[in-house]
Amino acid sequence: MMIVDLRSDTVTKPTPGMLEAMWSAKVGDDVFGEDETINELEAKAAVMFGTEAGIFCPSGTMTNQIAIKCFTQPLDELIADQTAHVYRYEGGGIAFNSAVSTRLLNGERGILTPEMIEPEINAENIHYPNTSLVVLENTVNKGGGKCYTLEQIAPIAELCKKYKLKLHLDGARIFNALMYTGDNAADYGRYFDGISVCLSKGLGAPVGSVLLGSKETIKYARRLRKVFGGGMRQAGFLAAAGIYALDHHVQRLKIDHSHARILADELAHCSWVTDVVAVETNIVLFDTVEPADVIVNKLLEKGIKASATDKHRIRFVTHLDIHPDQVEYTVGVLKGL
Template sequence: MAIQIDFRSDTVTKPTAGMLEAMMSAKVGDDVFGEDETVNRLEHKLAALFNMEAGLFCPSGTMSNQIAIKCFTQPMDEVICDQTAHVYRYEGGGIAYHSMASVRLLNGSRGILTPELIEPEINEANIHYPNSSLVVLENTVNKGGGACYSLAQIEPIHTLCNIKGLKLHLDGARIFNALIRTGDAARDYGKYFDGISVCLSKGLGAPVGSVLLGSAETITKAVKIRKAFGGGMRQAGFLAAAGIYTLDHHIDRLSADHHHAQALAGALGKVSYVFSVMPVDTNIVLFEVAEGFKAGSIVRQLAEKGIACNTTGPKTIRMVTHLDISSEMIDMAIENIIHLHPSVHK
């Protein structure tokens, strides 16, 4: 059966009619020359929204994260992050490849770090140790089932980094989901982070792109690194226009995705083939299958019903809600989840 309901990721969305119209009518120029006014407008819009000095439009969140890490480290430095962090697990070994830095992995609760976890792992000055130079947080935490930081949790980490002389970067892959969940204001983030990567192609629904935010000095450095990474796009305003559109139209509706995710979690918590469901804070549902069942088998059987999702391990499955998932689709998915009877040991 063809896919009818796609929970694999919030990256699978298609541009809406309004977004396509905005893209096709965008005023463009050569962005490498700094002449694409739509790109410039997107960068300025997000920088102002997060109360930071400047922004840089990049093709992906992976690129914007890796540019930031290179800006904030030197070879033989060390990056501190959670062991589930996207910058460590899912960016192709980019920290080692691009920045020649080592990584100190911590075990946060659902990927959420605290000053108490971080401080003991900051190296003292010693020729035997790498220089601890950067802490990276992820908001929301993908492997943590969409767990998110509040500003009250971020502030003491910022204070610690400031005292110890470390930079602080935010992988804001789903930052607007976190803002909807916590009620915090985007403008308050700027005073806590040296860099923020804001992804536009996940819950917000743009087809491409992420914007790195930072000081004017950081972004000047980042422009050259982006060029060296091959990320210097030309008439990129067609893509940037989608980003502007989604910022204007798709932020508030993220609460619907959160509601849909909670509904899925409620249904999954009632069926015999699910052992446990991770708490749902935003739009990601992670669950563990019960003893005797295999995650891959359940994913295949759901696919036969037209429902696509992914395994994240032999016993775990992920579902992600997004712009292209309607309430009717959620009802249909729940009906199939409840009436699915997977065989044990298959």
């Protein structure tokens, strides 16, 4: 029986080329700043997104939490969509790590606008927390891979400048967004104070995210990374995988998007599916007549691994370990379910 793992794009294994790059990496002690492969990755990512500097961390949760702590003080408040990963899936870290409250908004599939944000910025008043940060997510995980365009981001950045707020991007799947919108990565640095770039989702690296920002921000972030326990030593082996991914795995994301659309098209014709969220990138969200966990178990019996995200909602995520024959097999299973 064929096994098709559609639970997440974090389940990928390193490709042969990536393994070779990792095996031959030149390493040193990164806490001393002596791992040249990590230094290369940080510089490469910073140039790519038009920022001054970067810092390599074990996870996107760490880069996001470091950024929030960089851009806030205790008793502050940040603004984010109610689906935001920084709020829902980072263990309450906003409150625990930064002593900051969160103002949650209801964007369209997680997409915020200046008109939504501006009324929620607190006036100067001792009764209110100080609004200091806006966090966007691109693509929006809970929004089914919905994308911001730079045209949508620009007015939000202008609003933040007007009110002297910082703007952070949780770019866990930013390369998926770039492949969909056609926007230029280097333009992102003009709008954001912090950018978290994940290497272990769509790009297929085994570990790691890079936080990008100004030299001053990254200098402080390096101190925070140490406090959070994220200071690594000869981690250039991991950074080499990230460099390889940036060089070889960005353009191929369009294949994952194509596979997601094929699956979504078939789901739209299934009698046991009540709704399929419009697909933009590599995430397919769909609602089911039967409870989601029942359908997930039926799929698993056929070798297809999926995730239930709500009582009647299931998520498929395509990635570089999903091949055309697996998509064809999955379509066949969906037809016969």
